[in-house]
Ligand code: GDP
């Protein structure tokens with residue numbers, strides 16, 4: 001497709017990191033940017049994502065050294081609202097990541113923590129560039145906050161002891177990263193982005209350094225990601241969530257990175273029982289933020305252009321799998337190819353997962369949650385021999401039952417956030433397959449470990 005060199009789309013951003021490092025706070029603070037701007041700034045909270053327009057970025061970066069508004073070529077950021085692994089893992093597109101750039105939040109007081117490492121692994125696996133937010137600098141002893149200033153200049157104006165503490169903690173973290181084979185350095189000192197990952201000191205709580213991190217993302221994405229961010233007409237769209245809503249039926253929330261979606265477009269999606277072909281009936285976006293947001297207050301669109309996140313209404317969405325692409329069928333002769341594509345997407349994703357000969361059967365609602373659960377099982381040294389997406393069916397029970405001959409303690413299904421019909425449960429009882437069901441990963445692990453203990457007694 002034709003690529004117009006000058007037109008860039010908004011990069012899709014994700015926030016990752018260990019629990020309590022300040023991911024949610026960081027998102028809130030970046031979003032809050034434009035509350036002061038009022039209507040004009042027009043940060044719109046979309047479905048599962050927030051659009052931060054260029055004007056709002058420019059306002060926040062006003063005092064950042066070396067930043068000029070004329071430099072901003074991207075229309076803004078599209079920031080995924082739910083921080084963490086799972087939402088990142090769901091942002092897949094043909095095996096790579098839809099997330100263009102990530103913010104990895106590290107607590108400067110704690111350094112690298114277990115989920116910091118998991119995040120880094122995921123980012124490297126998906127080849128997603130990222131910046132480290134060295135967060136909570138306000139907790140340095142004697143730190144004086146000023147969110148208006150350039151953070152590097154501001155750090156130099158702190159009292160000597162505060163500067164020393166910063167230096168010590170910073171150097172310790174550099175070593176911790178080095179032990180993981182990763183070179184990190186403060187962003188202004190980074191002369192080679194292929195060699196070093198940049199770090200930006202921030203206080204997500206007070207706003208210090210948040211302008212610097214936003215400016216860094218603008219510069220980095222325009223300088224190094226302009227090929228990727230060039231807007232093209234080919235539709236690149238991923239299903240983020242499948243949600244049933246009163247009055248609307250089952251809807252899908254999608255991220256449209258590139259191209260245009262229109263009402264009445266014929267779309268092809270991956271379903272748990274094969275490809276879904278349907279027609280877009282309506283495209284919805286939440287109304288712009290008001291003082292008090294009225295729930296289910298949507299605006300309707302006939303046409304929408306990437307990067308945006310929207311809700312799509314259509315028939316037959318019940319079995320749609322989140323974490324996979326949405327295809328638009330422009331010509332009838334494309335339909336069969338797209339259906340095959342949609343089918344292959346899921347198979348490819350499932351077969352690419354490395355499994356053991358002996359282990360539990362794992363089933364989840366989305367690819368993102370499956371991946372998160374598998375990561376977790378790995379850390380707990382619980383092996384898995386098979387995986388699937390969607391509700392537990394009899395055929396899943398049959399597959400899990402094969403473990404009875406090998407290692408009966410693994411003849412069980414860990415069903416994460418998926419329904420199990422009574423009939424299927426009865427079938428499992430007869431076959432001797434245990435089904436553990438939960439909506440929280442830790443609960444699932446607990447019941448499995450307890451069951452294993454009981455077997456040992
Ligand atoms: P998440 O689990 O990574 O999403 O972390 P949260 O954003 O929920 O933050 C965890 C806790 O750290 C909350 O009590 C926040 O108020 C606090 N926090 C987050 N950012 C900062 C910061 O920059 N400075 C300080 N002092 N506290 C922060």
Ligand code: MG
Nearest residue numbers: 023024025083
């Ligand atoms: Mg949080």
